[in-house]
Amino acid sequence: xxxxxxxxxxxxxSHMCAELLRLGHEIVVADNFSNGTQAAxxxxxxxxxxxxxxxxxxxxxxxxxxxxxxxxxxxxVTHFAGLKAVGKSVSEPLEYYENNLxxxxxxxxxxxxxxxxxMIFSSSAATYSPENSVPLTxxxxxxxxxPYGRTKIMCxxxxxxxxIAEPRFSVVLLxxxxxxxxxxxxxxxxxxxxxxxxxxxxxxxxAAGLHSxxxxxxxxxxxxxxxxxxxxxxxxxxxxxxxxxIEFSAENAGCEVFNLGxxxxxSVLEMVDAxxxxxxxxxxxxxxxRRPGDFPEAYASPEKAEKMLKFRAKKSLEDMCRDTWxxxxxxxxxxx
Ligand code: NAD
Ligand code: UD1
Numbered sequence: 001x002x003x004x005x006x007x008x009x010x011x012x013x014s015h016m017c018a019e020l021l022r023l024g025h026e027i028v029v030a031d032n033f034s035n036g037t038q039a040a041x042x043x044x045x046x047x048x049x050x051x052x053x054x055x056x057x058x059x060x061x062x063x064x065x066x067x068x069x070x071x072x073x074x075x076x077v078t079h080f081a082g083l084k085a086v087g088k089s090v091s092e093p094l095e096y097y098e099n100n101l102x103x104x105x106x107x108x109x110x111x112x113x114x115x116x117x118x119m120i121f122s123s124s125a126a127t128y129s130p131e132n133s134v135p136l137t138x139x140x141x142x143x144x145x146x147p148y149g150r151t152k153i154m155c156x157x158x159x160x161x162x163x164i165a166e167p168r169f170s171v172v173l174l175x176x177x178x179x180x181x182x183x184x185x186x187x188x189x190x191x192x193x194x195x196x197x198x199x200x201x202x203x204x205x206x207a208a209g210l211h212s213x214x215x216x217x218x219x220x221x222x223x224x225x226x227x228x229x230x231x232x233x234x235x236x237x238x239x240x241x242x243x244x245x246i247e248f249s250a251e252n253a254g255c256e257v258f259n260l261g262x263x264x265x266x267s268v269l270e271m272v273d274a275x276x277x278x279x280x281x282x283x284x285x286x287x288x289x290r291r292p293g294d295f296p297e298a299y300a301s302p303e304k305a306e307k308m309l310k311f312r313a314k315k316s317l318e319d320m321c322r323d324t325w326x327x328x329x330x331x332x333x334x335x336x
Pocket of ligand 1: 009
């Protein structure tokens with residue numbers, strides 16, 4: 001198959017590219033480098049030992065997208081391109097709505113025009129209301145607490161409506177929980193620009209000496225050790241979920257939504273301790289006040305994905321910690 005990977009120079013997209021090439025598919029990559037890097041694309045080339053067409057373009061640019069679909073007979077699109085920083089989406093909502101909605105709309109219009117009807121869409125657990133009880137199922141109440149999450153809800157609705165209006169479309173919406181870890185080669189991984197907001201990159205950068213200590217945001221939540229609980233899923237597992245989704249989309253028209261998580265809640269303290277233990281380190285850490293907007297507990301029910309996609313996460317907490325640290329020690333200077 002020939003698969004268009006939008007946002008393929010980013011964290012998740014680059015892992016998707018490496019896996020698709022490993023499976024013998026052809027890929028075409030589009031990214032505007034707003035957050036992705038050439039180093040990630042170079043990493044994919046090294047891992048796969050092969051080259052692929054890359055378009056440095058904003059996928060809101062309809063003419064540029066036209067050119068891609070004109071030059072390649074695309075079978076399926078994996079749509080990762082989007083802005084994802086929750087805090088920035090609060091201070092710059094227009095940029096987020098503009099980018100995440102218009103990129104999806106332009107992509108859908110161009111796909112339809114060229115007779116391409118299969119899409120795997122990167123949604124998020126950020127679409128769920130914090131009022132839900134855990135585990136979160138695909139039927140849990142939606143209600144994002146920030147503009148980023150709302151762009152994902154809106155894109156889901158657009159794609160659902162499109163599938164109703166045009167039954168040839170087959171769209172799989174994947175609600176990711178917390179993606180962590182890196183490719184086993186250590187050549188690609190999560191490398192946020194500036195100071196990371198997310199836990200795992202902050203942990204690994206602290207271990208690398210880039211920050212003086214890790215601040216644990218709150219230890220007075222109503223959880224067993226007082227710190228927040230999340231569902232961390234290894235990037236390799238997350239990508240396996242996409243491969244299952246691509247297969248599913250070949251046989252099922254319409255729009256279907258799935259959680260991609262492990263179903264296992266891990267607290268911040270458990271994660272830090274696991275990182276130390278796995279890598280033989282002792283991270284400097286302190287307890288800091290709660291981070292505004294955080295909620296105590298979120299983890300997935302993985303049942304629907306297990307039943308319908310035949311997907312189950314396999315990697316352990318130790319795999320997540322080992323691979324994150326391996327990548328951090330390898331981070332090329334141009335990715336920092
Ligand atoms: P990322 O920022 O590393 O990758 C996104 C890529 O899209 C970047 O390379 C960026 O340059 C590119 N991009 C953004 N807007 C574009 C546009 N208009 N045209 C072309 N390229 C554009 O993020 P990621 O962690 O790889 O996430 C991929 C997708 O998954 C995003 O849509 C994100 O919202 C979603 N998601 C990620 C997580 C996570 O834990 N990382 C969780 C839930 C959902
Ligand atoms: C955040 C986003 C979510 C996004 C996800 C993955 C919010 C409200 N949600 O989720 O939309 O899908 O990232 O990109 O921002 N923590 C610390 N110290 C740190 C960093 C984090 O203690 O330096 C704690 C947080 O308080 C939280 C946990 O670690 O309890 C996980 O945080 P993070 O990695 O930011 O993920 P989420 O908040 O779950």
